[in-house]
Amino acid sequence: MTTVTRSAIGFLPRADFQRLIDLLSEDDRTVIGPTVADGAIVYGEVRAVSDLPRGIGAEQAPGSYRLVDRGNDLLFAYTVGPTSWKRFVFPPTLAVSRSHRDEDGHVSFGPVPKEIPKLAFLGVRACELAALGVEDRVFLGGPYTDEDYRARRTRSLVVAVQCAEPAGTCFCTSMGTGPGVRSGHDLLLIELDDGFVVTAGSPVGSAILDQLDLEEASADQITAGSDQLAAARQRIGDPVVAAGLHDRLMAKLDSPRWADVAERCLACTNCTASCPTCFCTSVSQRSDLDGQTSVTERRWESCFTKGFSTVALGGNFRPRVQDRYRQWLTHKFATWIDQFGTSGCVGCGRCITWCPVGIDVREELNVIAPPPQVVLGNGKGSEAHSPRTSVFRVDAARRETQDTVTLTLSTPSGIDWSKLHGEFVMVSVPAVGSVPISISRRLPTGMELTIRGVGPASTILTGLGHGAEVGLSAPLGRGWPVDMAEDHDVLIVGGGMGLPPLRPVVDEIIEHRAKFGEVRIYHGARTPGDLLYAEELARWAARGDLEVGVTVDRADATWLGRVGVVTHLFDHARWDGTKAIAFVCGPERMIQATVTTLALHGVTSDRIFVSMERHMECGVGLCGHCQMGPYFVCKDGPVFSLAQLGDVFGREGI
Amino acid sequence: MPETEGPDPRTDDTASLVALLNATWFGANLLPETQVRLAGLARRYQAAAGTTLLTEGQLANEIGIVLSGRVSLRTLVPEEGWITILTVEPGDIFGQSALVPPYRSTSNVVALQQVDVLALDGPGLRAALAADHDLAAQMYPRVLQAMARRLSATRLQMLDLLAR
Numbered sequence: 001m002t003t004v005t006r007s008a009i010g011f012l013p014r015a016d017f018q019r020l021i022d023l024l025s026e027d028d029r030t031v032i033g034p035t036v037a038d039g040a041i042v043y044g045e046v047r048a049v050s051d052l053p054r055g056i057g058a059e060q061a062p063g064s065y066r067l068v069d070r071g072n073d074l075l076f077a078y079t080v081g082p083t084s085w086k087r088f089v090f091p092p093t094l095a096v097s098r099s100h101r102d103e104d105g106h107v108s109f110g111p112v113p114k115e116i117p118k119l120a121f122l123g124v125r126a127c128e129l130a131a132l133g134v135e136d137r138v139f140l141g142g143p144y145t146d147e148d149y150r151a152r153r154t155r156s157l158v159v160a161v162q163c164a165e166p167a168g169t170c171f172c173t174s175m176g177t178g179p180g181v182r183s184g185h186d187l188l189l190i191e192l193d194d195g196f197v198v199t200a201g202s203p204v205g206s207a208i209l210d211q212l213d214l215e216e217a218s219a220d221q222i223t224a225g226s227d228q229l230a231a232a233r234q235r236i237g238d239p240v241v242a243a244g245l246h247d248r249l250m251a252k253l254d255s256p257r258w259a260d261v262a263e264r265c266l267a268c269t270n271c272t273a274s275c276p277t278c279f280c281t282s283v284s285q286r287s288d289l290d291g292q293t294s295v296t297e298r299r300w301e302s303c304f305t306k307g308f309s310t311v312a313l314g315g316n317f318r319p320r321v322q323d324r325y326r327q328w329l330t331h332k333f334a335t336w337i338d339q340f341g342t343s344g345c346v347g348c349g350r351c352i353t354w355c356p357v358g359i360d361v362r363e364e365l366n367v368i369a370p371p372p373q374v375v376l377g378n379g380k381g382s383e384a385h386s387p388r389t390s391v392f393r394v395d396a397a398r399r400e401t402q403d404t405v406t407l408t409l410s411t412p413s414g415i416d417w418s419k420l421h422g423e424f425v426m427v428s429v430p431a432v433g434s435v436p437i438s439i440s441r442r443l444p445t446g447m448e449l450t451i452r453g454v455g456p457a458s459t460i461l462t463g464l465g466h467g468a469e470v471g472l473s474a475p476l477g478r479g480w481p482v483d484m485a486e487d488h489d490v491l492i493v494g495g496g497m498g499l500p501p502l503r504p505v506v507d508e509i510i511e512h513r514a515k516f517g518e519v520r521i522y523h524g525a526r527t528p529g530d531l532l533y534a535e536e537l538a539r540w541a542a543r544g545d546l547e548v549g550v551t552v553d554r555a556d557a558t559w560l561g562r563v564g565v566v567t568h569l570f571d572h573a574r575w576d577g578t579k580a581i582a583f584v585c586g587p588e589r590m591i592q593a594t595v596t597t598l599a600l601h602g603v604t605s606d607r608i609f610v611s612m613e614r615h616m617e618c619g620v621g622l623c624g625h626c627q628m629g630p631y632f633v634c635k636d637g638p639v640f641s642l643a644q645l646g647d648v649f650g651r652e653g654i
Numbered sequence: 655m656p657e658t659e660g661p662d663p664r665t666d667d668t669a670s671l672v673a674l675l676n677a678t679w680f681g682a683n684l685l686p687e688t689q690v691r692l693a694g695l696a697r698r699y700q701a702a703a704g705t706t707l708l709t710e711g712q713l714a715n716e717i718g719i720v721l722s723g724r725v726s727l728r729t730l731v732p733e734e735g736w737i738t739i740l741t742v743e744p745g746d747i748f749g750q751s752a753l754v755p756p757y758r759s760t761s762n763v764v765a766l767q768q769v770d771v772l773a774l775d776g777p778g779l780r781a782a783l784a785a786d787h788d789l790a791a792q793m794y795p796r797v798l799q800a801m802a803r804r805l806s807a808t809r810l811q812m813l814d815l816l817a818r
Contacts, residue, residue, distance in 0.1 A: 313817075496816035526816035553811045555738045557728065560703075560766045563741045565807040572679045572745055587815040593806075 010214030011221055013195040014073060017049050023208050024120040024157065032088060033122035034078060039067060041081035043088070046122060053078055060167035060349065063358025076123050076191050079167035080348050084276035085121050085128055089152040090135060093299045096148070096283065097389070099430035099471065100293050107430050107469040109389040112295060116148075120157040124185065126178030127170075129160055130346040131276035133184055137340045138279050144620030144635070157204060160185035164228040166236045169349030171362055174240035177346040179232040190225035197225050239362045241371040242343070246334040248369035253326065253651065257368045262322035264357050269302035271351035271361075272328065277344050278302070280624030283617055287431035294431040301623070303327050308625060309615050312454040317614060317628075323653025331627060333365065338630035339621075389428055389471040392446055394464050400532050403453050404497070405462040409472065410446035418442040422475020423501065423611070423638055425449070426619045429457045429470060436616040436634070437461075438501035439475060447475075450500035450532065476619045480505045480609060480639050485581040489517040491603070493594050495524045495566055495586025499532050501611055502585050506540065513545060517579065520547040524566030524590070527552050528559045566590065567597040577601030583639075585611040592650050595642055605642035610649075612638050629654055668693045674772055679745035680719050680796060681772075688792040695778045701765045707748070708763035714751040716773040720744050723769030727761040736762065739811070740804065747800055752776030753783075 012020060024031045025047075033046035036053045046052060052075040057068045060079060070077055095112040102108075124132075136153065139146040163172075163179040172178030181188050186205035190197040197217045200206040272278040282301040287294035301308060304325075309318045318324050336344030345361075352360050392409040399405050411417075427449065428434045435457045441448035453459035461470065482505055490509060494502045509516050521540060525531045531550065541548035549569035551562040562569070566586075582603050584594050591610050598608055614626035614633040621635030629648035631637060648654055671693035675681030681689065698721070701707060707725065708714055718725070725742040739761070742748045751759050757776065783790045 524816065526814070530816065551741075553814070553816060556734070557726075557736045557738065557764075559738060560724070561741075562724070562743065563726065563738045565810045568743070568803075568807060571803070572743075589810065589813060590815050593810060 009217045009222060010198045010209060010212060011195055011217040012189075012198050012212060012214055014075070015195075017075065017196070019212060020159075020208075021046060021049065021122070023211055024122065024159065027118060029118040029120050029157065031120045031122050032085075034076065034081070036067065040065060041067070041078045042083045043081075043085065043121075043123075049075070052076075057165060058167065060169045060353045061358075062169065062352050062360045063355055065353050072193075074191055074193075076161045076189070077165050079163075079165050079170065080125055080128065080350065082274050082350065082354055084274070084348075084350070085124060085132060086135065086276050086278075088119055088121065089132070089156060090139070090146075090149055090279065091152075093297055094148060095295050096298045097296045098293065099296070099428060101291065101430045101469075105468065107391055107471065109391065109428060109430075109471045114148075116151045116155050118155045118157075119152075120159060122159045122161075124158050124160045125163050125348075126160070126181045127163075127172040127175075127346045127348040128276055129158065129181060129184040130172075130175075130177035131348065132158070134277045134340070134342055134344060134346065135279065137342055138277075139622065141340060144622060146622055158185045159187045159189065160201075162188065162190040162225060162229060163232055164191065166232045167349055167353070169352040169360075170236050170347065171239045171349060172347035173233055173236045174238050174242050174362075175343060175345055175347035176242065179236065180229050190228065192221060192224050192228075197221050240347075240365050244371065245343075245365065245369060246337050248371070249330055249334045249365070252368050253330070253647070253654075255368045257364065258322040258326045261325050261359060261364055262320065264359055265304075265321050265325050266357060267304045267306075267321045267324060268356060269304045270354045270356060271359075272302040272304060273300065274350040274354045275332075276346065276348060276350070277332075278624075279622070280308070281617070282308075282623065282625070283434070285431055285433045291431035296428075296434075298623075301625070303331070303624060303627075311613055311615050312458070318653050320653055326653065327627065329361070329364065329368075330629075335627070335630040339632070389426075389473055391469050392472045394466055394468045394470070395446075397465055400450060401452075401530050403462065404450060404530075404532065405453075405464075406440065406448050406450045406500075407461065407464060408443070408446070408448050409470070410443070411472075412445075416444050417446050417475075418444050420475045421479065423477040423479035424619075424634075425475055426473040426616075427451075427457070427461060427470055428472070429460050432457045432460055434471075434617075434619075435461070436476075436619060438611075438638075440500035440503045441507060442504050450497075450503075452497055473619060477634055477638050478636065480583050480611075482508050485509075485583075486512075486515045487517065488607075489575070489577075489580040490519045491570075491577075491580050491582040491598065492519070492521045493566060493582065493584045493586070493598075494522070495590040495594075496526060496530065497532075498584075498586030498590070498611070499523050502583055503533065503536075505583055506546075510540075510543075510546075518547070518575065519545070520549070520570065520575070522549045522566055522569040523551075524569075524586070525550070525552050526554070528555050528561070565593065567593050571597045571600070573601075575601065577603035581607045581609070583609050588613065588650070608642040609639055610642060610645070612640060612645075614638075671696050671698070671772070674698065674721060675719070677745075678719050678721065678772075680747050680800060684792050684796070685788075688789055691782060691786070691789055692774060692779075692793075695775045695782065696772050697775070698770070698772050700768065700770050703765055703767050703769075705765045705769075706762060707765060707769075707771070708759040708761075710759055710762050712759055714749045714757055714759040715776045716749055717747055717752050717776060717779065718749045718763075719747050719772040719774070721770040721772055723765060723767040725769055725771075726764050726766050728764060729761050740807070741766065747797075749773075749776075750797060750801065753780060753797065 031046045035044040057070045058078045139149040160181045185201040188199045200209045280301045281298045310316045332344040392411045396408040424438045426434045437449045439447045440450040451461045453462035540546045616626045616634045617623040621632035626633040672689045726738045727740045728736045731737045
């Protein structure tokens, strides 16, 4: 008998397979593998060989899945089922943090203690290994990272099994992820009629292989494995031409096929729930009855739900199913590449099998974005860190309008908050939730936030008084590039609640006034009673070196100021925009009207910066809600140049 | 008809009226002969803050070009009173109903500040536009531009975007 070394290839007879399960179970490790449950192959705990689906296969087609008894002893003769490994490294629900308010009103925020299990994943296919790789890029690629994911991932051992049974819905060959396992595994099994060819892919795997003390696999056995793989590859073919798919797809945002597929799509979310890479989440608060202790829970969410892209007061950026289908497909196959440097699809076919009406993504892609081919884009990465919640105290609350309040907040952290970059903070109200709020003034000890009470959390915030405590994240997102405006004329246009995010820009310009050319500030409000910072606007105007224009949409007869849209403040003006940089914030439709007028004055799209509003939950690009074309608004924005947004800006349902 | 406080129009010479026209968005860059024709139909007046320049439903006999000051367009909303739906700023026009049957004002036009107005005689302008197609070809696009600007603004106001 030949004892194998680390670099060698062993053969494990099927009769000895329990030995592998036992070895994997050492060190309190739980083995998760394929089991038969609810008429499907699902991943569950495996203690013995008898838990595995011996001789069971799965026939799959668009909208169809049936288990079949193949009448053999193969343990892994199935194709992937509805569950994926995602749920074990990225649980469907997870308590992410807790908050507590004591009887004196002091609040505290902290993590939820939890035990991360040690797991061994048994039976991971090549496409699923690729999916884990995709998730690694999403959650660990930065700039923000999911430390819970990291802990679960690093405590998991991966035993891959070469795919010999592709289903009719598979297209891993097209996505370049299979059927052959290449990397990312600790052990790799190739199942033959009488046992398994075993190789190691990591030091941990090598150690297990050593412990198995196997006979070396024969050349015939190794060849049989290769033949299996070749046969699988041939059966799958190459149903989607992936090369150039990114550009082809993004060129078809106006395809009539989106409306066509929306006629069939039920927006049931099955595709996203079964997808091994979809990572969107929502958070909710679970509170005890007296509101003193609450837990923030994260749960899987789908971009197919109507509520996914709603913002305050019910505005919805993707109201139609065709908008949501386009969002999903273009993200998965195109903008994912812009964001993470890899496609979001691994070709496992789950979304095809589990679609109740049998929509076949391969067919949709080939209709919407048929070849020819062009080159894919690049990804990006940077230093990884996670945002923390700090307790801030309300030093002052100043009522701006009937429903809007400016809070002055500070924290004794020793950090000069005015030096921190970032456009907004996530404000946490214990027992209620978190809301993104733009910073309306930067202060060394904290900041001012101007908040309109529109939802539960923001309404509570507008009612806070001196001494109240809330949780704030560090400043997030990319803000206004004020330094770019030096030596230029500056235009600042704020509609309604669009003015508060621009106030720090005005502060900075005033602090370094000589560095800027002519500065014009235009503010539009709904009514005179909705005007923000009225006294401050008057002070700015009185300086003499800032032009300030104010208008309202409607007014009663006592108002002697201007009435009309904000663009009327400057559309007939005679200044030259070719030397100007513009910062615009407000409702998207108002921004559209404004940038059209700015363009007529010669302000080019690379010098027009706009702040986009989208549904934000996590604030760090990990929950998926705020996606806008290739961007996550919270992480890549919310401030973008118009040139950067390209034809995504103003597009319906994006 | 508002009380006129300015000089008698007949004492304003054509050249100064053309100069005033040229200083407005509405009148600038019209052909010189068009500006002279318009000056021949123009009178200039001032009105104090609070003066009603036109009344909703009444005949609009003049198109006003605001030279300075601010004018409000108001409409009566039940239970809300008179609501200002737009202000007309220097360079822009009001009273264009004088060109469109039935030649009646569609809003109350009230001076919010002391205003200086160049007013074009409505019936005279209508007759001139009917008789002189070159004048009409110059004048109507400018009127249309002012109306289109106002229409698109009104649409945005109707959307009540800033309520959110």
